[in-house]
Amino acid sequence: MNIHIFQHAPLENDTGAINHWINKGNHKKFYTRLYADDPFPSIDSFDFLIILGGPMGTYEEDKYVWLIKEKEFIRQAVNAGKKILGICLGSQLLADVLGAKVYKNNKKEIGWFPVTLTPDGRDHALFAGIENSINVLHWHSDTFTLPEKSIRLLESEACVNQAFLYETHVLGLQFHFEATPDSVISMLESDSESLSISSDSVQNSEEMLNNLHYSGKSNEILFTLLDRFLAL
Template sequence: MRIHAFQHVAFEDLGTIRLWAEAKGHHLATTRLDADETPAAPDVFDFLVVLGGPMNIYEEEAHPWLAAEKTAIRAAVDAGKGVLGICLGAQLVCDVLGGQVTKGEHPEIGWQPVTLTPQGAAHPLFAGFPETFTAFHWHGDTFSIPTGAIHAASSPGCANQAFVLGDRVAGLQFHLETAPANLVSLIKHCGSEIVPGNFVQTPKAMHNGRASFAPLRDLMSRFLDSMEAVIGS
């Protein structure tokens, strides 16, 4: 399988998705949007992963490449490719599907629980997931559920945590791909966003939750196995 990532900053990379892909022998390539690289066309990949980043989807004046990226994501969806958006990436996918991205009521930063909706629990992409699990979060904005998609997950701090359109397009507001190095980098580069709140952890609390990395990686692998099965069918 040919996997392509749209990456927005150096410190938010594929994380454990890379480990899964390398173990499976899949081909990996990346477009660095922040380095003004041209987004890849759908004919060069089977599965597109749109990663996170500290910018917002509506900041096209500061980040002109956002417009081209949105066009490329739309082309991937229209071509029937597998598409996974994570955090900012999920918001971008929502936007190209006609949904809305707005400031969330509560920022979520750190380890927080996520609960699948009945529709999410029944969807093949979440096969093997527990009803409630711990995921890593780092976001202030939130997305609506695009028309035609299912509302797949929620959390106490954010009602819309995941959506799935059909069987191969998904948006996850939370992070399953986060590895220990990603946590360190996020705190280093985005630490100014850590302000007291009901759903915001201190750096110490985030580091104290490191036991969650192993089950998080397992859930990421389960999700990718399910996506792989769909793309290869």
Template sequence: MRIHCFQHISFETPGLITDWARQRGHQLSVTRFDEPAPQLPPLAEVDWLVVLGGAMSVHDDERLAWLAPEKAFIGQAIVAGKTVLGICLGAQLVANALGAAVTQNHLPEIGFYPVRFSEAAQQHPLFAHAGGQATFLHWHGDTFALPTGAEPLGASEACQQQGFVYGTRVVGLQFHPEMTADILEQMIRHDGHELVPGPYVQTAAELRAGMEHLGQSQAFLFGLLDALAHQQEA
């Protein structure tokens, strides 16, 4: 299977998705939008599209010349019936491609916080492994409305839309299940200025302590990716 990732920030790599692809024997390629002249792949050569996070906004088209073409490609991938997974900014871009509004969340959410999964999600074949609640890393200031026709994944105290599933092959996750300790250290180093004290903003020390939840994130992610792969084969 051919998995292609859209990466927006040098240190926000596919993380655990790379480990899963390697273990399952799948190909993984990346478009780096943080590098000069990023190239989009031919859609016909992509089975899965994974859209990663980043500090920019869905609405930064005038500032970022590659953003409009990226949005168009995401929409084309959905229409073509590709498996599409969006994470954090990626989820906002997928929601935007499905016609949903992306706006500022009422409060920033940065840290390890629990997500309560909806009844619909717990009954969906992609999330049957998830249980009722799990703790993940969050690092975002924006949020999205639920796209028309999508089922809500769940909510946290700080954010009512923590994800969605659209049909059986399109998923958006506001949180970061792909996270590794190395990526988080880079985020703290480069984006630590965003750790302004607030009700749902943890300190760097709390973020490092929260790494104990990364095993739970991996179990969730690998279960989701395995379920998506089963859908691809069906």
């Protein structure tokens, strides 16, 4: 399978555990670095599009002009029925393209916090046999409304829309199932400023490092989810 990955910032290039899943499946991977003005691929050149995170907002088109072309490309990929996974900013871009509103959440959510399956999530084949509450890594301040014709799969105390499925080929995850100990350490080194606020939804670096053990289970669920998503 040909997998194409969109990267939005030099410090947001880590696919984490997704890279292990790609290598295990002997898939081919290709990249577009939006921040470096890399050309977009042809729609026919890939089977699976993965849209990673980034520090910008989907609404900052004046500052990041390439967001306009990226959204149009994502729209084409959605209409072509391509399998698409959006993570963090990637999920927000998908929500935007699908007509939802992306906006600042009433609080930042950074650290290891549980996401909980919604009733629709519990009933869906993607999460069959998976526990109701999962501790995952969060690192975001924006959120979005649920796109029309989408299923809301997961929620958290700080953010009601944590995951959605549009039809059977578009999956948005607001959090980071792919986070590994190395990627978390890298995020802490590159963006410690985000942890400076005092909030019940923002952990300090010590708390985040003490909870790195959650990454193993999180990655296992990700591998299962990716396999099931592609089989839908």
